[in-house]
Amino acid sequence: MSPSDSIEIELKFDVDAGLPAPDLTGLVDGGTVGEPTTYLLEATYFDTADTALARNRITLRRRTGGTDAGWHLKRPSSVPGGRKETAVGFDEAGDAQVPAHLREQVLTIVRSAPLVPVATITTDRTVTRVLDADGRSLAEFCEDLVSAESLLPGGSVHRWAEWEFELTGGDAKLLKRAKGVLRSAGAREASSVSKLARAIGSRPHDDLVRALPKKATALGLVQYDLAAHRDALVAWDPIARENGEDAVHQMRVAARKIRSILASYPGVIAPEAAAPVAEELRLLGEVLGDARDREVRLAANAQLLHREQAPDDLVRALIDDERLHHERALKSMRFALTTLRYLRLLDDLDALIEAPIPGPAAARDARDVAADAIGRAYSRMVSAEKRLKKYSPWSAEWVEQLHTIRKRAKAVRYTAESADPLGKRAFHRAGKEAKRVQNHLGVFHDTVVNRRHLAGVAANPDLSREALFVLGRLDAHEEARGRRAVKKYRRTR
Structure with missing residues (x-):
């Protein structure tokens, strides 16, 4: 099975163990619920030793049992209330090592750090499907009994019960109705954002871009801006690798804005620290620029030909040949984003933000x-x-x-x-x-x-x-x- 992407939109609640599930038949007019099905899910979660993924609201697991055994990567999504999930089956990636495709998606977070087991979680899950009048699945209600063991130094075992309500075809109105029904039945606001966070005691960090004080220094402003655009660069990276819409362009813009800040405020950070990073960003911009320029040209050619009765040889020259050049540029870009040089750039950029060498204008x-x-x-x-x-x-x-x-x-x-x-x-x-x-x-x-x-x-x-x-x-x-x-x-x- 090739990697598959989906958006997960769900509600999560803490409940007392043994709390009876409410009747969900009234959630959908004319709808029904399926027969409950029980699964035993066993998952191992992977992260860096300092839980870099968890701190960025990302989880990576290898899970057996249920209907979707395999590797799963979950990370924030632009869809309100949703998380993007990428799944890779065991038949595609094997079951021993983290699939290369998933590691690439988090490379800008983990860099060269190894991904190691940080927790094991066993879930006794009972699933009830919510169906519409035609029998189509709209949501799944999960009753989970969870046993989690942290594999980090000083880790311990935790056990708890929780409910999840995940959309499979329903809409926000169904989610809102379910929230009311489940809370009325005794469900409480979840105490953690994920099973993993509860298992290892990790909390997402929200200090990547801190608010500026009213009387900010020049160095504070530069650090603030660099952090914002560094975060954008890192966020667009995995989407650009997959040639997501506008992703290469946005990643290129982030790199350009970082260079612009370093050039516009030359006396704020010492040049011996800023110049090497700016030069590496320039080279990165060239790689991204080739892919972006080909993308723009291909789109422009398609637009130009839109209302023309173009002969086949012109279509080949303006569309087919350009598409081939674009694919080659993307391949070169993907290779560049896997090199140690790129990862060192990210490390150096982090150091420039977190421990800059002040220049003469830093305190102004x-x-x-x-x-x-x-x-x-x-x-x-x-x-x-x-x-x-x-x-x-x-x-x-x-x-x-x-x-x-x-x-x-x-x-x-x-x-x-x-x-x-x-x-x-x-x-x-x-x-x-x-x-x-x-x-x-x-x-x-x-x-x-x-x-x-x-x-x-x-x-x-x-x-x-x-x-x-x-x-x-x-x-x-x-x-x-x-x-x-x-x-x-x-x-x-």
């Missing part, structure tokens, strides 16, 4: 340092705009200068956004203004890149006349789109 007021940084970035953008007047409109130099303006607008935006925690309206306005410039010139830059790509495709001597004709139409569309973007930029400024 954060607002003053942020104002200076935004002012410098804004001045560089304005200077680039002034130099634009030296070039003939639409000349190669003029186009390149617009690209420079776009990059400097992005620097203003990122620097202003880094100061958002300070709550200064002037900083926010500067960021919004720069974002508009970046967006309009970003569209123009995309058209420039696309037109160059189309010209390269047109240079293929084997292309049909029909393909060349369509390419000419596509180039005209992109030229018009670029001119509209420049017009919007001029109105903005």
Whole structure:
């Protein structure tokens, strides 16, 4: 069985052992409940010695018994109240070692640390399915008697009873009704977020991004921002490996924002500590950028061809060949994200956040340092705009200068956004203004890149006349789109 993903949405309650289960037939109009089925579940939970996974609300287990024996990885999800679960069966991964696919999903958390057994949990589970009028499963109600042993130093054995109510096809309304019924029957708020957390006494940490004090120092602001974007980088990593929607882009943005902070506040952290991390982030950005650029180009080509009667040879050139290049770029990216060099970068970034070497501006007021940084970035953008007047409109130099303006607008935006925690309206306005410039010139830059790509495709001597004709139409569309973007930029400024 190949790895499978699902979103787990459930309620969890503590109950007294032997508490009778309530009648659930009234939860669904015209619905019924299935016959209770009992299973014996035996699970071994894996983590690092310092429980890095548990502290990040992630559980990894090997479980036998029930209907889904195998390896299971559970982690936070963007779905409200849900957790993402990835399952790998024993026939796919074997039952002795943590599957490579699951380890990759948590690599940015565990780094090079070994995954070792930290707890064993045995659950005597009785499952009752809640069915709709047509017999389709909407939820499962589980009555669990749990025996858990912590394998950590000083660990002990715990026993308790709990109820779980998990959606299998129902909706939030069913979940709300079930919550009322179960509480009325004697269920209490769960004392822990998971069986593992209760077994090992671990609590998720919530201090990755701490609130800034009112009178923050420049170093405090930089640490705050670096931690926020480090967390984003780590969170998007496993999704990017699977080429999830927008994940490579968001991971690349996180890396860029960290570099921007280090560049915008040069006197806050000592350069001998910041520069190596910035350089490694630049190289990471190149790897991510190749995959992202191919993704963007593939999407752009598909959009350009959407309303065209394109011949097969042009579809091959713009779609099939580009998809192959994109897959190769993703493969290179995935390899880079498994290297020791990448893991060392994450370790060095952690050290930069948790134990930075202060620079000469570290103790200055954060607002003053942020104002200076935004002012410098804004001045560089304005200077680039002034130099634009030296070039003939639409000349190669003029186009390149617009690209420079776009990059400097992005620097203003990122620097202003880094100061958002300070709550200064002037900083926010500067960021919004720069974002508009970046967006309009970003569209123009995309058209420039696309037109160059189309010209390269047109240079293929084997292309049909029909393909060349369509390419000419596509180039005209992109030229018009670029001119509209420049017009919007001029109105903005």
